[in-house]
Structures are given as structure tokens and as C-alpha cells.
Amino acid sequence: xxNYDIIVIGAGPGGYVAAIRAAQLGFKTAVVDREHLGGxxxxxxxxxxxxxxxxxxxxxxxxxAKDFGLSAKDVxxxxxxxxxxxxxxxxxxxxxxxxxxxxxxxxxxxxEGSIEAPxxxxxxxxxxxxxxxxxxxxxxxxxxxxxxxxHIIVATxxxxxxxxxxxxxxxxxxxxxxxxxxKSMPKSVLVMGSGAIGIEFASFYRTMGAxxxxxxxxxxxxxxxxxxxxxxxxxxxxKQGIKILTGAKxxxxxxxxxxxxxxxxDDKGKQTITAEKLISAVGVVGNIENLxxxxxxxxxxxxxVVTDGLGRTNVPGIYAIGDVAGPPMLAHKAEHxxxxxxxxxxxxxxxxxxxxxxxxxxxxxxQIASVGLTEAKAKEAGYELKxxxxxxxxxxxxxxLGEPEGMVKTIFDKKTGKLLGAHMVGxxxxxxxxxYVVAMNLETTEEELMHTVFPHPTLSEMMxxxxxxxxxxxxxx
Amino acid sequence: MxxxxxxxxxxxxxxxxxxxxxxxxEGDKVSPGDVLAEIETDKATMEVEAIDEGVLAKIxxxxxxxxxxxxxxxxxxxxxxxxxxxxxxxxxxxxxxxxEEAKSESKPESKKDAPxxxxxxxxxxxxxxxxxPVPTTGSGERIFxxxxxxxxxxxxxxxxxxxxxxxxxxxxxxxxxxxxxxKGVGKTEAASPAAKPEAPKAAAPAGAMAQGMSADQVKAMYxxxxxxxxxxDGMRKTIAKxxxxxxxxxxxxxLTLDVELDALMALRKQLNDAATKDKDGKPAxxxxxxxxVIKALALSLQKVPDANAVWAEDRILRFKHxxxxxxxxxxxxxxxxxxxxAETKSLSAISAxxxxxxxxxxxxxxxxxxxxxxxxAVSNLGMFGIREFSAVINxxxxxxxxxxAGEKRVVVKDDAPAVVQAMSVTLSCDHRVVxxxxxxxxxxxxxxxxxxxxxxxx
Numbered sequence: 001x002x003n004y005d006i007i008v009i010g011a012g013p014g015g016y017v018a019a020i021r022a023a024q025l026g027f028k029t030a031v032v033d034r035e036h037l038g039g040x041x042x043x044x045x046x047x048x049x050x051x052x053x054x055x056x057x058x059x060x061x062x063x064x065a066k067d068f069g070l071s072a073k074d075v076x077x078x079x080x081x082x083x084x085x086x087x088x089x090x091x092x093x094x095x096x097x098x099x100x101x102x103x104x105x106x107x108x109x110x111x112e113g114s115i116e117a118p119x120x121x122x123x124x125x126x127x128x129x130x131x132x133x134x135x136x137x138x139x140x141x142x143x144x145x146x147x148x149x150x151h152i153i154v155a156t157x158x159x160x161x162x163x164x165x166x167x168x169x170x171x172x173x174x175x176x177x178x179x180x181x182x183k184s185m186p187k188s189v190l191v192m193g194s195g196a197i198g199i200e201f202a203s204f205y206r207t208m209g210a211x212x213x214x215x216x217x218x219x220x221x222x223x224x225x226x227x228x229x230x231x232x233x234x235x236x237x238x239k240q241g242i243k244i245l246t247g248a249k250x251x252x253x254x255x256x257x258x259x260x261x262x263x264x265x266d267d268k269g270k271q272t273i274t275a276e277k278l279i280s281a282v283g284v285v286g287n288i289e290n291l292x293x294x295x296x297x298x299x300x301x302x303x304x305v306v307t308d309g310l311g312r313t314n315v316p317g318i319y320a321i322g323d324v325a326g327p328p329m330l331a332h333k334a335e336h337x338x339x340x341x342x343x344x345x346x347x348x349x350x351x352x353x354x355x356x357x358x359x360x361x362x363x364x365x366x367q368i369a370s371v372g373l374t375e376a377k378a379k380e381a382g383y384e385l386k387x388x389x390x391x392x393x394x395x396x397x398x399x400x401l402g403e404p405e406g407m408v409k410t411i412f413d414k415k416t417g418k419l420l421g422a423h424m425v426g427x428x429x430x431x432x433x434x435x436y437v438v439a440m441n442l443e444t445t446e447e448e449l450m451h452t453v454f455p456h457p458t459l460s461e462m463m464x465x466x467x468x469x470x471x472x473x474x475x476x477x
Numbered sequence: 478m479x480x481x482x483x484x485x486x487x488x489x490x491x492x493x494x495x496x497x498x499x500x501x502x503e504g505d506k507v508s509p510g511d512v513l514a515e516i517e518t519d520k521a522t523m524e525v526e527a528i529d530e531g532v533l534a535k536i537x538x539x540x541x542x543x544x545x546x547x548x549x550x551x552x553x554x555x556x557x558x559x560x561x562x563x564x565x566x567x568x569x570x571x572x573x574x575x576x577e578e579a580k581s582e583s584k585p586e587s588k589k590d591a592p593x594x595x596x597x598x599x600x601x602x603x604x605x606x607x608x609x610p611v612p613t614t615g616s617g618e619r620i621f622x623x624x625x626x627x628x629x630x631x632x633x634x635x636x637x638x639x640x641x642x643x644x645x646x647x648x649x650x651x652x653x654x655x656x657x658x659x660k661g662v663g664k665t666e667a668a669s670p671a672a673k674p675e676a677p678k679a680a681a682p683a684g685a686m687a688q689g690m691s692a693d694q695v696k697a698m699y700x701x702x703x704x705x706x707x708x709x710d711g712m713r714k715t716i717a718k719x720x721x722x723x724x725x726x727x728x729x730x731x732l733t734l735d736v737e738l739d740a741l742m743a744l745r746k747q748l749n750d751a752a753t754k755d756k757d758g759k760p761a762x763x764x765x766x767x768x769x770v771i772k773a774l775a776l777s778l779q780k781v782p783d784a785n786a787v788w789a790e791d792r793i794l795r796f797k798h799x800x801x802x803x804x805x806x807x808x809x810x811x812x813x814x815x816x817x818x819a820e821t822k823s824l825s826a827i828s829a830x831x832x833x834x835x836x837x838x839x840x841x842x843x844x845x846x847x848x849x850x851x852x853x854a855v856s857n858l859g860m861f862g863i864r865e866f867s868a869v870i871n872x873x874x875x876x877x878x879x880x881x882a883g884e885k886r887v888v889v890k891d892d893a894p895a896v897v898q899a900m901s902v903t904l905s906c907d908h909r910v911v912x913x914x915x916x917x918x919x920x921x922x923x924x925x926x927x928x929x930x931x932x933x934x935x
Contacts, residue, residue: 351643415632416625416628416629416632417624417625417628418625418651442623442624443623443624443625443626443650443651444623444624444625445624445625445628447624448624
């Protein structure tokens with residue numbers, strides 16, 4: 001039996017980052033995983049979808065080459081090659097995580113971990129993986145057995161939520177796992193759920209030529225985003241030919257031969273839509289099972305482990321971070337939470353992160369990025385607001401890029417000048433949002449943002465103009 | 478276990494100081510008594526001495542760091558057998574992270590470096606701590622706070638000085654300000670106009686003071702290449718702060734009188750000639766006119782005890798002994814060391830003490846208790862040929878005597894012109910303590926003693 005200071009269960013972005021930070025702080029650390037270093041993010045989520053969307057984006061440019069004075073004939077794609085590239089990207093980064101762990105002298109234990117008692121982790125051989133058969137251990141990994149650690153961090157992530165009657169079957173009803181590796185291009189796709197995952201797949205398949213319908217239960221697509229931004233995005237999606245049904249529920253799915261027929265209900269009544277594939281993207285739930293948490297009395301709530309914001313559960317020595325510790329279920333939240341958790345164990349001065357300052361990015365076309373409160377949420381919280389908006393068409397760089405559509409919206413507390421929220425839709429906004437995130441974390445007010453010089457010509461100038469607009473000082477609009 | 482070196486308190490009231498200079502480098506061996514660094518407060522420069530033997534492993538607060546709080550960790554000394562390279566600052570990074578721990582470990586050091594609490598015989602003790610509130614404007618010391626925290630504090634009338642920061646490196650952030658507002662601490666006077674009238678506030682709240690022009694406003698009035706900018710050291714800041722405070726909060730008036738010096742000069746010559754000489758021919762003492770002035774003022778304060786007092790917010794403090802400050806010009810500013818109980822001291826003793834204090838003032842080696850306290854001061858510009866001038870009262874004093882040059886003057890004596898040695902003196906008075914007649918009485922007494930100096934010998 002090997003003794004560790006810290007064992008992390010799950011080598012996703014939260015887990016492996018926590019493990020590296022722990023090793024940096026001098027802890028003897030191991031990380032347990034049953035199928036892939038880097039977790040869903042790196043293998044089946046954030047990263048491979050970005051690779052797919054990049055292919056779609058370039059394909060889109062080829063199709064619109066004429067707009068830029070270029071010509072491209074016989075533009076087509078090879079789906080197998082597109083998927084192969086995406087898998088290659090994941091594979092490369094997956095190897096990178098292994099190297100990082102090794103470099104930091106973090107042991108990798110291969111198998112399924114569970115907590116016998118505080119301080120004791122049992123690792124068994126995994127019986128399956130998301131791809132089917134169990135995956136082979138990476139070189140140098142330790143095998144099943146009993147391990148002990150003063151501190152155990154649960155970082156087991158989340159998995160797709162399954163709606164009863166619409167269970168994924170890997171054939172007609174897909175989750176993101178199957179949607180990421182299509183063997184051929186489906187002619188039509190029905191996407192259930194319009195959060196980040198659903199919308200990214202809708203955007204990808206539409207750009208690649210499929211008929212796409214998106215069904216959202218709530219009255220707004222991208223339900224966590226600002227209503228104005230979501231409305232703008234919806235208009236763009238519909239212009240691209242995506243059919244969107246909001247306030248609508250998939251009440252029944254009939255599987256046929258090579259297609260599914262979904263019965264969709266909204267306040268106007270019932271309709272049926274038949275598509276080759278149905279992608280279920282109705283959210284994710286935490287992986288809290290088979291870890292021994294119930295036996296230890298670790299408190300959970302709605303499928304997630306309850307923590308104090310610094311990773312501590314109600315049971316001393318047991319911690320949880322990332323998706324399994326609750327929303328927002330985002331890789332960057334998991335990473336940060338992992339670091340905070342380990343630093344708290346070390347006794348460093350830590351503060352629970354302010355979830356209002358965690359940015360969110362959706363990589364559809366047009367991109368969407370946001371941080372902080374939406375206008376509606378800010379009003380609900382009782383703030384008097386100063387709201388600024390700036391359209392892409394007022395920005396020189398956007399016009400030069402051929403991306404004249406989009407918007408940057410900023411929301412300030414009228415009383416204090418606090419930046420409450422920033423919301424963007426349009427080209428490259430996922431790369432822009434961090435400017436506002438830094439501003440928020442430094443607690444700048446409109447004044448400092450107005451005094452900041454933004455480089456010209458860049459899309460970032462719109463971030464400046466939006467702030468100016470909130471205070472009636474906009475120049476180019 | 479490395480030994481923590483903490484920011485010493487150079488006086489009982491000191492809260493922070495500047496780390497002027499490290500005299501040892503990381504890796505240097507240190508022995509007890511070695512001077513490690515120089516600490517500068519607004520007036521004095523003091524030395525931090527090593528108390529233990531070891532190797533200076535890590536300098537945590539570098540040269541030239543301003544406003545280092547007392548008891549902040551400034552360096553680590555590796556003990557014998559410890560690898561200096563492995564010595565690390567306590568986890569938690571910046572700030573006075575572990576004050577309790579640090580304090581207990583370095584007790585001997587702080588005990589040694591900190592001057593003992595003022596001795597019981599020092600009347601000065603209550604004065605500095607009860608000094609009138611310092612106007613916060615232009616104090617020049619930076620408080621790290623986020624823009625949002627600053628704005629919320631301003632809107633709420635909260636003084637950020639009263640707020641403890643919880644952000645990185647002790648930065649004050651929104652939640653600190655919100656918490657402080659919730660607890661109702663640090664309200665500035667400006668924001669509480671309904672403050673109870675009986676509350677013993679200063680004569681004038683700081684907020685009511687006119688503010689000078691900003692640096693940018695001043696600079697805008699001169700061509701950019703016509704000047705060089707000189708940054709302010711602690712002493713210059715203190716002079717600016719204290720004397721502005723003086724002129725803004727003390728109702729000054731001025732009394733000028735001519736005093737004849739013939740008798741004094743004669744006595745002085747006689748006394749100086751009579752001084753015993755050592756084997757090198759150096760006299761045991763050499764009295765200056767200023768020594769007589771100090772003694773005369775000290776004795777006058779005994780004769781007019783109502784003037785031997787200072788204003789203290791809602792009361793007057795009247796003193797038993799005459800502690801007389803003497804302005805000493807030094808490179809870049811001035812000090813006002815105090816001759817304690819000057820009325821009891823002989824002229825030669827005053828003379829000797831002045832030489833010592835002035836010498837150490839020039840080297841900035843005065844201890845705070847040597848320039849704090851007193852009820853009055855002497856400022857003598859006679860050596861520069863200045864005939865007469867009005868001095869600014871050095872708070873919390875009630876008076877200051879500005880002494881001009883001794884010179885031959887033609888005066889009317891017995892209805893005939895006569896040549897006499899004379900000088901003009903001007904007494905600046907704080908009208909809250911010293912009224913016109915009282916000030917005149919003090920000067921009269923002073924004149925009497927200077928003109929009949931034998932009275933100072935008995």
C-alpha cells in the first residue's frame with residue numbers, strides 16, 4: 001500500500017491541474033483515472049469540438065471565397081479526415097498531460113477509484129470506457145490496489161444527462177460522444193437542447209450542410225446568456241438555415257430504420273420532425289456514483305457533491321472539485337477550483353471563487369462569450385443599470401474581416417460604476433471576453449475602462465466603445 | 478527554523494517606517510550587534526541590529542520600501558547549520574501574514590531595537606498621542622484599494638485608512654469596504670454632518686480645509702523643461718504636513734520686541750573667558766547667545782506659567798517644567814530637538830546638550846522622544862543677519878520665539894542718541910492658549926532676563 005498526501009480521483013482538467021499544483025506545493029500526489037488523461041474536456045469535449053468547428057469554419061470560408069475576391073472550385077470535405085484531425089488533436093494533448101504529470105512527479109493510477117474510508121482509496125480494474133472496451137493504461141501508470149492519502153479529492157466530472165424515453169443508443173440517438181465522431185455526414189440532425197453543447201453541434205452540422213433543427217424547452221436559446229445576445233444569435237442561426245423551436249418539448253421519440261421521428265409539443269400544439277440523428281444535449285450530471293460517497297456520508301445535492309467553495313465537503317479529508325462539485329460545469333472553473341482546493345489544504349490564504357466572474361464561451365458561428373450578470377439578472381438583483389451596446393458594423397477591423405454582424409454589450413451598476421456583466425456575440429468574441437474578466441476581477445469601474453487605451457484596429461475597440469456607450473460617450477455609433 | 482527579522486518600532490507610537498537601506502546582503506554572515514539595515518521614519522533614521530548569529534538568508538522587504546508596518550517580516554536569518562538557500566518566507570505570501578508567530582520568535586530583537594517606552598518623567602508622552610487630527614489631504618501615503626472599493630468608500634464617506642484589505646497583498650477590495658460600511662467603521666467627518674456637537678472634534682475638520690493645487694495644475698503653469706522634479710522624503714512630507722496643519726488650525730498672532738544685549742554680551746565674554754581649558758587649550762564650554770535665549774525663555778515660562786501650556790482639543794495642558802524646542806536647520810529640512818527642564822539647567826549644560834542634539838540632528842540620529850514634546854521653541858536666524866521674522870508654531874506648541882541678529886543700533890537713551898547692541902525677537906502665539914497680554918508678559922520677562930543676564934545665573 002502506497003502512502004500519498006493527496007490522491008485525486010479523475011484526471012480531467014480539474015483533477016490533473018489540482019494534482020500538478022499539489023506536487024508544486026510539495027505534496028506526494030497521485031491521480032486516478034480509468035480511461036483518459038485530460039478528461040472529457042480534452043478527449044470528448046472542449047478541445048475536439050474546437051477542432052471540428054475549425055474545419056467547419058474553414059469550409060465556410062472556402063464556400064464564401066468570392067466574398068474575399070478569391071475563387072475555390074469543387075469545395076468539399078472528407079468527414080473521416082475531419083474527425084481524424086479532431087481525434088489527433090485530442091491525442092496529442094492527452095500525451096501532453098501525461099508528460100506534465102510525469103514532469104511534476106505525479107503518479108498515475110489506472111483504474112476505477114473509490115473511497116473505502118477517509119484516507120483510503122481502492123482502485124479496481126475498469127470494466128469499460130466511453131468508447132466500449134476498457135482502455136489500456138498509459139506507460140508507467142500504477143495498477144489496481146489499495147492506496148492511502150491524507151486528502152482525497154473527487155474530480156470525477158460529469159456525463160450527459162439522459163431523458164427517460166430518449167436514451168442514447170449510439171446509433172440514432174447521440175450524445176456528444178457520438179456526435180463528435182460521425183462516420184458519415186447525416187443529412188438531417190435534430191438537436192435537443194440549446195446550451196453551449198447543443199448549439200455548437202447545431203452550428204457544426206449546419207455549416208457542413210445538414211438540415212438542423214434545435215429544440216429548446218425554455219423560451220430562449222442559450223438560456224444562460226443575455227436575452228438580447230441570444231436573440232441576435234438566433235437571428236443569425238435562422239439566417240444560416242437552422243430551424244429553432246423554443247418553448248418546445250420533445251415528448252416522444254420513435255426510432256425508425258435509419259431515422260428518428262420526434263414529437264414536439266409547444267403552446268401552439270404538436271408537430272413531428274424526422275431526422276437522421278437526434279443529438280441529446282440536455283445538460284450533464286455529476287459522476288457521484290460508485291465512489292463510496294454515500295457510505296461516507298458525503299453530502300450531495302441534485303447529483304453534485306456539496307462543498308464550501310474551497311473544495312471541502314462535510315467529511316474531513318474528502319474534497320470535491322469541478323463538474324462533480326456543481327455548476328457552472330466548465331473546465332476553467334474546474335481548474336481554478338482544483339488549485340484553490342489544494343492551496344487550501346496547504347494552508348495558503350484562499351478565497352472561494354466568485355462564480356459571477358467565471359466567463360462562458362460558446363464556439364458556434366457567430367461566437368458567444370459572456371461574464372457576469374445578464375441585464376435581466378442584474379435588474380432582478382435590484383441594480384439600477386447603465387447599459388452600453390456597440391455593434392460590429394461600427395468597427396473597422398470587423399468590416400475588414402468580413403464580420404460586420406455582432407454586438408458587445410456591457411452592464412454597469414449606475415451607483416458604483418461596477419461592471420456587472422459583459423456579453424458578446426460575433427467573430428472572435430471568445431478571445432475578447434478575458435479583457436472584461438480581468439477588469440472585473442480587479443474591480444475596475446467604467447472610469448478605468450474608459451481611460452484604457454485599446455489598440456487599433458482591433459475588435460477589442462468595441463469593448464471600449466460599449467463602455468463609452470453605457471455613459472453616453474460612444475464615438476463610432 | 479530561520480530567525481525572523483521584523484520591522485522594529487522606533488517609538489511607542491510608530492506604526493510604520495521606511496526601509497531605507499540594507500547594510501548586509503543576502504548571504505552575509507551576521508553577528509550580534511551588526512547593523513543589518515537602516516530604518517527611516519518621518520524624522521529619524523535608526524539602525525536595525527542583529528541579535529543572533531547566522532547568515533542573512535533572505536531579504537523580504539527591499540531597500541527603499543516606504544511605509545512598512547511595524548512587525549512586518551523584513552528578512553530571515555538562517556541559523557547555524559541551516560542552509561540559507563532553503564530558508565523560505567512563511568507561506569501565505571505578502572503582508573504581515575503570521576504576526577503572532579513572528580512576534581514570539583523575534584521578541585529579543587524588537588525589544589532591543591525599540592526604544593524603551595517614554596520614561597515616567599517625560600511630560601511629552603501624552604502630547605504626541607493626543608495631537609490634533611492630521612488632515613488627510615495630501616498626506617501622500619498610498620492606500621492600495623480597487624477602483625470599485627475606492628468609489629464605494631467615497632460615496633459612503635468611508636475612510637479607507639480604517640479598512641483592512643483582504644485582497645492580494647492586502648489590497649482593499651469591494652467586500653472589505655462593504656463589510657466596513659456594514660460595521661459602521663471609519664466614517665469620515667465630512668460624511669457625518671450630524672455628528673454630535675458635543676463630540677470633541679478638532680477645531681476645524683480636515684474636510685473643510687482648502688486644498689492646494691494638484692501637481693498637474695502647478696506643473697501646467699511652467700514650461701515642462703524649466704524645472705526638475707524632486708521627490709519628497711519623509712522629513713519634507715512631515716514638515717509640509719505639520720506646518721500646513723499649524724497655519725490652518727492654530728490662530729497665530731505675533732508680538733515683536735527689541736532687547737538690548739550689551740550686558741549679556743559682556744557677561745558671556747566673562748563667562749567664556751573663565752571657562753577652564755583642557756590640555757589642548759580647548760575650553761570646557763563656549764556659550765552662545767542662543768544658549769542664553771533658551772535659558773531666558775525657560776525661566777520666563779516659569780514666571781508666566783499660564784503660557785507654559787499647549788492646546789489639546791478640548792482642554793489645555795499646562796506644564797510644570799520648561800521644555801524648550803530649538804529649531805536646528807539640517808540638510809534638506811530641520812529638526813526641533815527639545816531641551817528638557819531647561820529652567821533647571823545651567824547655561825553650560827544647555828550649551829553642551831545643544832551641541833550634542835544639533836550634531837545628532839544633522840546626522841538624523843535623534844530619537845523620536847528627543848524631538849517630541851515641549852510647549853515652545855526657539856528659532857534663531859540671527860547668524861544669517863535676519864533682523865526679524867515670524868515663525869510658524871510647531872504643533873502642538875503654543876508659542877515660538879523667532880530670534881533676529883544682534884547688531885549695533887542707535888537708540889534714544891535719556892533723551893540722547895546712544896549706540897547699543899540689540900536684537901529683535903518675535904513671539905508667535907496660539908491665541909487659544911496665549912492671549913495678547915499673556916504673550917506680552919512672557920516677552921517682558923524674557924526681555925528682563927536678557928537685559929539683566931545675571932538673573933539667569935542664580
